[in-house]
Every structure is written in C-alpha cells, then in structure tokens.
Amino acid sequence: MSNPMPIVRRLSILPMILLLLTLGCAEQSEEQEKAEPHVRGMITDFELERGQVLIDNKEDGSVDSGPIWISLSKNAELIIEGKTVTASLDEILVGRSAEVWIGGVIAQSYPPQTQAVKMVIH
Incomplete structure (x- = not known):
C-alpha cells in the first residue's frame, strides 16, 4: 500500500497556489488601471465600416506622434x-x-491600427 502523506501534502499546497495566482491577477489589474494611457489625443475622424475612430496621438509633453x-x-x-x-x-x-489603453498589437499600416481594452472619452 502506498503512503497517503504525499497526496495530503500536495492537496495542502493547492490552496496556497490558488491564493498566489489570485493575488497576482488582482495586482496586475490594479497596475493596468493606474498605468498611463498608450494613446492620448483628439478624435479627428470616424470610419463606419470598421467602427474605428482616428485619434491624433499626443505623447507626454504634447509631442505629436x-x-x-x-x-x-x-x-x-x-x-x-x-x-x-x-x-x-x-x-x-x-x-x-x-x-x-491597448492590449494587443499595433498594425504597421499608415495610419497604424489597434484595438482598445479601455477608452475614456472627455
């Protein structure tokens, strides 16, 4: 008969692993909310077919990018x-x-294209 102790030890570690994963995800979510936006500027156009807005992107210090x-x-x-x-x-x-705030890739077209995970409009 095998020793049941290793199974008990493995099961006692499982809640600790789940707790650490949960805390890690919560911290990442909070960091994302505090992070500076990737794109900031004036909406200058709208494209109905793709449901996109064109933003004249300004980096920090109002540098036009x-x-x-x-x-x-x-x-x-x-x-x-x-x-x-x-x-x-x-x-x-x-x-x-x-x-x-973007969460994926930026297509290297001109102008570039990307998808927002969060957009705040003022």
Whole structure:
C-alpha cells in the first residue's frame, strides 16, 4: 500500500497556489488601471465600416506622434464623461479628447491600427 502523506501534502499546497495566482491577477489589474494611457489625443475622424475612430496621438509633453485608428476589443471598457457605456464608437465622438489603453498589437499600416481594452472619452 502506498503512503497517503504525499497526496495530503500536495492537496495542502493547492490552496496556497490558488491564493498566489489570485493575488497576482488582482495586482496586475490594479497596475493596468493606474498605468498611463498608450494613446492620448483628439478624435479627428470616424470610419463606419470598421467602427474605428482616428485619434491624433499626443505623447507626454504634447509631442505629436501621428494619427492612429482605434477600434474596441470584444470586452473593452468604454467610458464617456465618467460613465461606463455599452454603446459602440460613432461619428458624434469626433472633436472630443480620448485616452486609450491597448492590449494587443499595433498594425504597421499608415495610419497604424489597434484595438482598445479601455477608452475614456472627455
């Protein structure tokens, strides 16, 4: 008969591993909320077919880094004037300022294109 102690030891470690994974994910989520936006600037255009807005991206210090097309990822958070909304992007946003956090790649087209995981429109 095998010794049951190794199984008990393995099972007692499992809750500790789950706790550490949970804490790690929570810290990452908080860091992402505190992080500076990847894109910041004025919305200058809207493209209906792809549901994208064109943002004239300004880096820190108001340095112009060029326009970028932004669409919303599947589970993106869209906040307009402090309220989280479920609406999609549209032409009424042109002329407003936006801050965007991206979670994926930026297509090397001109202008570049990417998807937002969070967009705040002022």
